[in-house]
Amino acid sequence: MNKLLKVYLLLLTMFFISGTLFAQNEEDFDKEDPVEDLAKEVNTLKPGLSRFLMRGYAHAGIEFLKDNTTFVGGSFNPIFLWQQSKRLLFESELELELTQDGTELGLEYADMSYFINKYLTVRMGKFLLPYGTFGEKLHPRWINRLPSNPLGFTHEGQVGPMSDLGVEIRGAVYVTRNAWINYSLYVVNGPKLNDGVDEPEEGGQLHYNNYVDNNKAKSIGGRIGILPLYNSSLEIGLSGQFGKVGTSKTAYEDIGSQLYAIDLSYVTRLDFMKSMLDIKGQWNRVSVDQASYSDPENAGQNYTFENVSNAYYAQLSIKTAFVDNDFFNKLEFVGRYSKLELPSKAVWGGEDTQITVGINYWLDWRTVIKFAYQTLDSSGADDGHSSLTQGDAFLIHWSIGF
Amino acid sequence: MKSKKHIINLVLGMSFATALFVVGCSSTENAAVAKSGAELWGENCVRCHNAPSPTAFGDIQWETIGQHMRIRANLTAVQTDKVVEFLKMAN
Numbered sequence: 001m002n003k004l005l006k007v008y009l010l011l012l013t014m015f016f017i018s019g020t021l022f023a024q025n026e027e028d029f030d031k032e033d034p035v036e037d038l039a040k041e042v043n044t045l046k047p048g049l050s051r052f053l054m055r056g057y058a059h060a061g062i063e064f065l066k067d068n069t070t071f072v073g074g075s076f077n078p079i080f081l082w083q084q085s086k087r088l089l090f091e092s093e094l095e096l097e098l099t100q101d102g103t104e105l106g107l108e109y110a111d112m113s114y115f116i117n118k119y120l121t122v123r124m125g126k127f128l129l130p131y132g133t134f135g136e137k138l139h140p141r142w143i144n145r146l147p148s149n150p151l152g153f154t155h156e157g158q159v160g161p162m163s164d165l166g167v168e169i170r171g172a173v174y175v176t177r178n179a180w181i182n183y184s185l186y187v188v189n190g191p192k193l194n195d196g197v198d199e200p201e202e203g204g205q206l207h208y209n210n211y212v213d214n215n216k217a218k219s220i221g222g223r224i225g226i227l228p229l230y231n232s233s234l235e236i237g238l239s240g241q242f243g244k245v246g247t248s249k250t251a252y253e254d255i256g257s258q259l260y261a262i263d264l265s266y267v268t269r270l271d272f273m274k275s276m277l278d279i280k281g282q283w284n285r286v287s288v289d290q291a292s293y294s295d296p297e298n299a300g301q302n303y304t305f306e307n308v309s310n311a312y313y314a315q316l317s318i319k320t321a322f323v324d325n326d327f328f329n330k331l332e333f334v335g336r337y338s339k340l341e342l343p344s345k346a347v348w349g350g351e352d353t354q355i356t357v358g359i360n361y362w363l364d365w366r367t368v369i370k371f372a373y374q375t376l377d378s379s380g381a382d383d384g385h386s387s388l389t390q391g392d393a394f395l396i397h398w399s400i401g402f
Numbered sequence: 403m404k405s406k407k408h409i410i411n412l413v414l415g416m417s418f419a420t421a422l423f424v425v426g427c428s429s430t431e432n433a434a435v436a437k438s439g440a441e442l443w444g445e446n447c448v449r450c451h452n453a454p455s456p457t458a459f460g461d462i463q464w465e466t467i468g469q470h471m472r473i474r475a476n477l478t479a480v481q482t483d484k485v486v487e488f489l490k491m492a493n
């Protein structure tokens with residue numbers, strides 16, 4: 001019995017020892033494969049093909065105007081990018097802005113794009129129009145080198161559109177070893193002619209926020225940009241947009257519009273000044289077929305005028321980016337000449353000339369504090385013909401891109 | 403109805419002409435192929451804004467931004483891919 005007990009205890013001890021050893025081996029086995037553990041952990045973090053990114057920009061500032069001094073801004077433009085796959089992208093920008101009546105929410109653009117091949121992309125929705133470059137590329141607050149827009153280049157589009165609803169194909173290609181072009185062709189609702197029936201003082205004006213089209217005709221437009229130099233420093237662009245603008249089943253239904261724009265960009269390094277030189281310019285010309293409108297100054301009578309508007313600007317900036325001084329290499333000096341010409345015989349017609357000079361201080365590559373002084377010379381209206389102008393002004397804006 | 407037909411014909415015609423022009427004119431031996439991503443980053447971004455710091459975003463974010471900028475700045479596919487690769491490498 002005693003012998004049997006000893007054998008039993010021995011077997012029990014061996015069982016526990018072997019069990020413990022086996023367990024240790026399992027633990028050792030687990031510990032001995034950290035690569036697999038790491039691979040599992042990395043797999044949990046692996047991104048899918050769908051990717052979401054929020055970017056955007058914001059600004060705030062103070063403006064010293066002719067009649068008042070006011071803090072401005074508090075505006076915030078979130079940009080939502082949804083990458084569905086390597087070929088499919090949805091992009092949208094909102095604008096939240098404080099106005100006298102409260103907080104205003106606007107949809108800047110919302111469109112989806114599909115990369116058909118390396119030469120062509122198709123997009124549809126509400127998109128920024130490639131009518132020149134200011135509306136599509138240069139207007140965001142952290143990109144625009146001055147706190148204000150050029151005359152006529154308003155958010156809603158005064159002389160030429162900023163955005164519209166429609167479909168577009170675009171792309172870019174090298175045409176020689178050094179020179180390349182970019183191109184776009186689009187069909188959109190197009191602007192709407194204000195026939196002056198409800199607002200006689202605006203008869204003949206084009207309204208660009210034509211989200212439910214007033215006729216069956218669509219506007220066709222496009223832009224071609226030519227970059228002839230090896231270092232892509234020079235770009236010259238030609239844009240056009242054509243279509244009927246009158247409301248169906250009215251006397252204005254056959255009235256058409258012809259919009260043209262020429263833009264120029266030249267950006268180069270000036271070694272002798274240790275600076276970057278940036279020249280930008282754009283000329284917009286909007287022509288509407290001649291028609292008669294109610295004369296707001298003579299009730300019951302009509303009047304007509306040559307309905308051609310022009311808006312153009314030329315801007316030069318020098319950023320002393322390569323100066324060996326931490327303060328001066330963040331400075332940028334800017335000057336802009338801007339002119340708005342509306343039909344002289346229209347009740348809403350006249351001319352404005354604006355000159356703006358400014359100094360920018362860049363906190364980083366996408367954050368800037370802008371100081372600018374601008375003058376306005378206006379004919380026919382004290383505060384000018386653009387909703388953006390209020391006489392001479394000193395403006396300080398802080399803009400951030402993110 | 404007539405104007406609708408005109409528009410469709412015009413759009414189709416212009417699309418076809420653009421496609422022919424693009425394919426006919428495209429040069430495979432071009433500067434974008436010869437240049438590095440860093441060169442293309444320095445040349446193309448500054449046309450509108452300061453060249454972005456590579457460290458501002460992560461690799462995955464740069465890919466999405468690359469797609470966005472290919473459309474917005476109307477860059478070629480080669481230019482976009484090279485700039486994105488450079489930014490991912492340098493961040």
